[in-house]
Amino acid sequence: MLEADNLIFSYRRRELPVLDRVSLQVKPGERVGIFSPSGSGKTTLLKLLSGYLLPQGGKVLADGKPLPRSGFCPVQMVWQHPERAVNSRLTMGKILAEGGKTDPRLEALFGIEVDWKRRYPEELSGGELQRFCIVRALGEGTRYLLADEITAMLDMITQAQVWNALLEEMERRQIGLVAVSHSRELLEQVCTRVVGLEELSYSGVKR
Amino acid sequence: MDKKPIAESYRRNAAILEIQDLSVTFRQRKGLFQSEDLPVISRLNVTVNQGEIVAVVGASGSGKSLLAHGIMGILPVNARISGEMNFLGEPLTTERICKLRGKEIALVPQGVTYLDPLMKVGAQVREQQPGKEGKRRQKELFSAYGLPEKTEERYPFECSGGMNRRILLSTALMERPKLIVADEPTPGMDLGQAKRAMADFRAFASQGNGVFLITHDLPLAISAADRIAVFYAGTTVEEAPSSDFASEALLRHPYTRALWRAMPQNGFQAIPGTQPYVKDMPKGCVFGPRCPKFTKECLGDIPMRAVRQGTVRCILQHDEHKIREARESKDAQKAQEEREVQKYAGGR
Numbered sequence: 001m002l003e004a005d006n007l008i009f010s011y012r013r014r015e016l017p018v019l020d021r022v023s024l025q026v027k028p029g030e031r032v033g034i035f036s037p038s039g040s041g042k043t044t045l046l047k048l049l050s051g052y053l054l055p056q057g058g059k060v061l062a063d064g065k066p067l068p069r070s071g072f073c074p075v076q077m078v079w080q081h082p083e084r085a086v087n088s089r090l091t092m093g094k095i096l097a098e099g100g101k102t103d104p105r106l107e108a109l110f111g112i113e114v115d116w117k118r119r120y121p122e123e124l125s126g127g128e129l130q131r132f133c134i135v136r137a138l139g140e141g142t143r144y145l146l147a148d149e150i151t152a153m154l155d156m157i158t159q160a161q162v163w164n165a166l167l168e169e170m171e172r173r174q175i176g177l178v179a180v181s182h183s184r185e186l187l188e189q190v191c192t193r194v195v196g197l198e199e200l201s202y203s204g205v206k207r
Numbered sequence: 208m209d210k211k212p213i214a215e216s217y218r219r220n221a222a223i224l225e226i227q228d229l230s231v232t233f234r235q236r237k238g239l240f241q242s243e244d245l246p247v248i249s250r251l252n253v254t255v256n257q258g259e260i261v262a263v264v265g266a267s268g269s270g271k272s273l274l275a276h277g278i279m280g281i282l283p284v285n286a287r288i289s290g291e292m293n294f295l296g297e298p299l300t301t302e303r304i305c306k307l308r309g310k311e312i313a314l315v316p317q318g319v320t321y322l323d324p325l326m327k328v329g330a331q332v333r334e335q336q337p338g339k340e341g342k343r344r345q346k347e348l349f350s351a352y353g354l355p356e357k358t359e360e361r362y363p364f365e366c367s368g369g370m371n372r373r374i375l376l377s378t379a380l381m382e383r384p385k386l387i388v389a390d391e392p393t394p395g396m397d398l399g400q401a402k403r404a405m406a407d408f409r410a411f412a413s414q415g416n417g418v419f420l421i422t423h424d425l426p427l428a429i430s431a432a433d434r435i436a437v438f439y440a441g442t443t444v445e446e447a448p449s450s451d452f453a454s455e456a457l458l459r460h461p462y463t464r465a466l467w468r469a470m471p472q473n474g475f476q477a478i479p480g481t482q483p484y485v486k487d488m489p490k491g492c493v494f495g496p497r498c499p500k501f502t503k504e505c506l507g508d509i510p511m512r513a514v515r516q517g518t519v520r521c522i523l524q525h526d527e528h529k530i531r532e533a534r535e536s537k538d539a540q541k542a543q544e545e546r547e548v549q550k551y552a553g554g555r
Binding site: 011036037038039043080081083084111113115125127149153154155156157158159160161163164182183184185186188189 | 264265266269272320365367368369370391397398399400401423425465466467469470471472475476477478479481484
């Protein structure tokens with residue numbers, strides 16, 4: 001289980017924390033959608049869950065253990081802007097290999113064409129880039145996936161394709177998911193439960 | 208070419224931007240001495256009239272951003288552009304666009320990477336208008352978009368994705384342009400913010416301006432635009448009034464219908480396959496290889512046809528549209544009946 005226990009985080013001292021005692025549990029194979037307005041701290045929560053940021057209070061546990069300080073992290077994140085999540089000086093093939101051993105089955109599942117791997121990030125569209133970012137994050141050791149608006153830049157058909165592929169893979173490997181999106185319709189479609197960020201925080205519980 | 212008819216049509220329809228038969232090709236190196244041309248946009252037609260929001264909706268990777276860059280004259284050096292573009296009835300030449308862009312025509316770019324990461328956002332927005340007036344305008348725009356006053360002292364990385372988009376939008380509106388070319392302005396905004404941004408576009412358009420909205424977000428386009436041009440593999444396959452998207456039956460092209468069915472609220476069904484890559488474009492209809500109704504005739508030249516209040520680049524649709532109109536009138540009748548039933552029930 002992926003557990004967040006009373007996370008507190010603020011970007012600047014003496015300002016109100018963005019996240020105030022936020023708790024969340026995600027079981028393997030469970031898919032949790034978080035729905036709340038822009039700027040409310042959804043991305044921050046995901047950064048804490050994946051260890052990119054350290055909380056000022058509370059803790060994050062993946063399957064009972066704190067996130068590893070080095071090596072492959074069982075919690076992987078896919079970002080909102082794929083163009084900022086790749087090294088523009090590498091070819092797509094090398095970018096894909098950053099996630100460890102590449103898996104041709106996964107590449108086919110996500111519709112990655114062989115020709116794309118020879119190109120540089122600049123030469124691909126946002127949707128094509130995002131497929132690479134998802135496959136890169138689905139390495140063998142991945143137990144939980146955090147999806148931050150991962151299809152906000154895709155058209156409807158590509159969005160449905162990417163999610164259907166992702167759902168198939170997560171179901172197969174019993175990967176847990178935390179997804180953030182501005183589209184309630186999308187979250188209702190892909191998640192097993194949808195919650196508002198305020199429901200997860202201490203102040204929300206009190207209300 | 209004779210430019211007169213277009214100038215006249217401007218006076219008649221008050222077209223702000225007219226694009227006719229636009230094609231963009233990229234020259235790519237092949238080996239040491241050879242090169243090949245990749246057609247990324249072919250025979251595209253779109254018009255934005257005064258007071259209108261026109262959305263171009265297309266798959267990712269279909270060349271939509273290149274369309275925006277083509278209008279703004281900021282395509283890379285290996286791109287060649289042909290066809291006709293007119294702005295306020297005058298041809299939009301390279302020299303003219305250099306004078307107009309950022310003033311009469313403003314771009315809201317896709318991707319927050321267009322912001323300078325080392326510059327405070329307030330200063331970025333005011334870059335072309337550093338004086339007092341610029342400061343006043345910037346504050347006015349920030350408050351109109353619900354950006355807190357202290358935002359201007361922040362760097363882009365300190366702002367959320369949605370805030371950065373609104374900062375880009377404010378930059379475009381600084382010089383009070385006549386036409387906004389908005390390339391994916393809303394991802395990362397929540398529904399309320401997207402609606403507010405669209406309301407601002409609407410207010411901007413109704414002052415006699417035009418908005419050319421390039422997006423992949425069909426629900427957004429349906430709610431915000433007057434007309435929607437559906438873009439697939441570098442060309443427009445259908446142009447329709449937004450109201451036609453209320454029902455699948457009113458749509459003209461099989462691709463548009465597939466888009467409609469892929470919406471989360473309409474079933475989330477994805478047709479297989481991806482758009483053809485520019486190097487191996489199919490013969491005839493660009494949607495042919497993925498079309499469930501593909502026939503031999505689809506391999507020929509597919510002209511743009513007018514069907515009801517829109518146009519479609521499909522031969523099949525043309526034969527079907529009589530049946531469809533019959534079905535529509537039936538649907539409309541049914542809806543009318545339902546409304547009356549509800550009214551009756553409500554009255555009691």
